[in-house]
Amino acid sequence: ETGVTQSPTHLIKTRGQQVTLRCSSQSGHNTVSWYQQALGQGPQFIFQYYREEENGRGNFPPRFSGLQFPNYSSELNVNALELDDSALYLCASSLDAGARNLPLHFGNGTRLTVT
């Protein structure tokens, strides 16, 4: 069983730039959620993708966008980077958006630093 993998592991960008983060879901999982974790804080939900459609969104501006591909992998795109976007970005996969109370399986994240 392959776990959730994210790339790159670390990234440094300049304010105003754009960034794309990638996630491969765990084998057999069709749902991907993205979280932002600032230093010393718990993860905050950004959005979820299910069957290639956004399926729920947290309190993040539109410059945070995503995609899900037919193989269930996903991308998180952030435009016009701000210093406060510096964080650990976590991807989590699960089986079936409609199933309740199933645990999410997280990757180890991408550490984004905006200077």
Place this chain on the structure above:
Amino acid sequence: LAKTTQPISMDSYEGQEVNITCSHNNIATNDYITWYQQFPSQGPRFIIQGYKTKVTNEVASLFIPADRKSSTLSLPRVSLSDTAVYYCLVGDIPSNTGKLIFGQGTTLQVKP
């Protein structure tokens, strides 16, 4: 989703049993209680989930009193490798969002 309150930090020694209590006074009828563990520079890892009474797996036990307004994660005989942040989450995982609300968690420091 219901808000949770847990201690910011706890210290323990190797071999001891550690109990982390989470308060969730506004828990709803359909809400489950889930605990995640997070090591530095890693994603959270599911530990245990329960609805009422007691749940036990190979890693931990979860005790939930009858009123369900609190829960206690019990880690038997901790080791240094149990040093991590532990998150208590409460909710009826919405069927189509996968949205989990994490608090600040409890940082457990296990000392030799």
